[in-house]
Amino acid sequence: MTRAAGERGSRMSRVAPAGRRHWLAAVGLGLAAWASAWAQPASQPAAVAFPTRPVSLVTAFAPGSGPDAVLRLVADKLGRAWPGQRLTVDNKPGGGGFIAIEAVRRAAPDGHTLLQLDSEHLAALPHLYKARGFETLKAFEPVAVLFRTPFLVAVAADAPWKTVGELLAAAKAAPDKLSFGSWGVGSPGHLGAEQIELLTGAQMQHVPFREVSQLFTAVGSGEPAWSFASIPSSQGAYKAGKLRYLAVAAAKRLPQLPEVPTVGEAGGPAGLEVNSFVVLVAPRGLPPAVRNAIHTAVRQAVAEPDVQARFQTFAFETLPWSPEEIERQAAAKSKVYAELVKRKAISLD
Incomplete structure (x- = not known):
C-alpha cells in the first residue's frame, strides 16, 4: 500500500461510524441512480399536441356496414377527446379498396388523415392485384386496431x-x-x-x-x-x-x-x-409521438361501455394489439392468402 493510500485509509478510520454510514449511503444512492439510468429502456414518444386541425377518417366500407358503424361510434368518442377540432367520416367503398386507398395515399403523414381498412386489404390485396405491384403496408402504417369479427x-x-x-x-x-x-x-x-x-x-x-x-x-x-x-x-x-x-x-x-x-x-x-380484423392506418412516415397519441385515444374510445355493448351485440372482439402486432398479424394472414390465391390462380387484375 502506498503512503497516500495509507493516509486515506487512516482518515477514513477516524470518521465516526454514523458519518461512515451516511457517506456509504450517499455513494450507494449514486450508484443505484447510475445503474437505473443505464438500464432504462428506449424512451417512449414524448407527448404531442394533436390534433391541430380537422381530422378526416376515410373508410373503404359502405355506409351502414359494421365497420362504418364502429368507425362513426369511435369518431364520436374521439371528437370529445379532441375538443376544438372537427372529425369527419368519408365513405369511399368500391374498387377492391383502391378508391379509399388512393384518396389517402398521398396525404401528409401527420395523422390528420386516417384510413379504415380490414385485414384483407392489408394481407390479400397485394396477392389479388399482382399487376399493380402495390403492397398496402409499404404505403401505410397501422395506427390502431378497432375490432376483429369471426365468421x-x-x-x-x-x-x-x-x-x-x-x-x-x-x-x-x-x-x-x-x-x-x-x-x-x-x-x-x-x-x-x-x-x-x-x-x-x-x-x-x-x-x-x-x-x-x-x-x-x-x-x-x-x-x-x-x-x-x-x-x-x-x-x-x-x-x-x-x-x-x-x-x-x-x-x-x-x-x-x-x-x-x-x-x-x-x-x-x-x-x-376464419375472421377479419379492422384497423386504422396512416400514410407511412407518421411521427412516433403522433402515432402514440392516436393509438392511445382510439384504445380509450373502444373501451367505452357503450362501444363495448355494441361489440357484444355483434360478437366483435376487442384486441390489445400494438401497431407492431397489427403488422405481425397481417403478415401471418398474408402467408395463408398467398397460398390460397396461388392454388386457384385467383386474380382481380
Missing part, C-alpha cells in the same frame, strides 16, 4: 345438412356441384371457403355477390348452398328464420350463440379460424 357457416333454414361434416360429405360426394357464396372475390368469405377446400380436399363452386344483402337472401333460398357470415351482415335473414348457423370458424364458441359449435366440433377441420 359462421350459414345455410338455408331448411337445408338438409345438420353439421359441417355432413355439408363437406355432400361436397366430396359430388365434386364441383355444391356451391358457396361470398360478398366478393378475395373477401374473407371467399378465401375462408378456399381454406376449407385446401384442408379437406372438397371441391366446390364459388358464387360471388355484389351486395351482402343479396348474398344472404340467396343462401336463405338454398342457392348457393352455404356461405360464411358475420352476425351483423346476416342477422336480418337469421332473425327472419331464413338462415341456420352450422358452426363458427373460431377457436371457441361465441357467447352470443352458445348453442352453435365450432367448425371442429361440427365435423370440419379442427382449429379452423
Whole structure:
C-alpha cells in the first residue's frame, strides 16, 4: 500500500461510524441512480399536441356496414377527446379498396388523415392485384386496431345438412356441384371457403355477390348452398328464420350463440379460424409521438361501455394489439392468402 493510500485509509478510520454510514449511503444512492439510468429502456414518444386541425377518417366500407358503424361510434368518442377540432367520416367503398386507398395515399403523414381498412386489404390485396405491384403496408402504417369479427357457416333454414361434416360429405360426394357464396372475390368469405377446400380436399363452386344483402337472401333460398357470415351482415335473414348457423370458424364458441359449435366440433377441420380484423392506418412516415397519441385515444374510445355493448351485440372482439402486432398479424394472414390465391390462380387484375 502506498503512503497516500495509507493516509486515506487512516482518515477514513477516524470518521465516526454514523458519518461512515451516511457517506456509504450517499455513494450507494449514486450508484443505484447510475445503474437505473443505464438500464432504462428506449424512451417512449414524448407527448404531442394533436390534433391541430380537422381530422378526416376515410373508410373503404359502405355506409351502414359494421365497420362504418364502429368507425362513426369511435369518431364520436374521439371528437370529445379532441375538443376544438372537427372529425369527419368519408365513405369511399368500391374498387377492391383502391378508391379509399388512393384518396389517402398521398396525404401528409401527420395523422390528420386516417384510413379504415380490414385485414384483407392489408394481407390479400397485394396477392389479388399482382399487376399493380402495390403492397398496402409499404404505403401505410397501422395506427390502431378497432375490432376483429369471426365468421359462421350459414345455410338455408331448411337445408338438409345438420353439421359441417355432413355439408363437406355432400361436397366430396359430388365434386364441383355444391356451391358457396361470398360478398366478393378475395373477401374473407371467399378465401375462408378456399381454406376449407385446401384442408379437406372438397371441391366446390364459388358464387360471388355484389351486395351482402343479396348474398344472404340467396343462401336463405338454398342457392348457393352455404356461405360464411358475420352476425351483423346476416342477422336480418337469421332473425327472419331464413338462415341456420352450422358452426363458427373460431377457436371457441361465441357467447352470443352458445348453442352453435365450432367448425371442429361440427365435423370440419379442427382449429379452423376464419375472421377479419379492422384497423386504422396512416400514410407511412407518421411521427412516433403522433402515432402514440392516436393509438392511445382510439384504445380509450373502444373501451367505452357503450362501444363495448355494441361489440357484444355483434360478437366483435376487442384486441390489445400494438401497431407492431397489427403488422405481425397481417403478415401471418398474408402467408395463408398467398397460398390460397396461388392454388386457384385467383386474380382481380
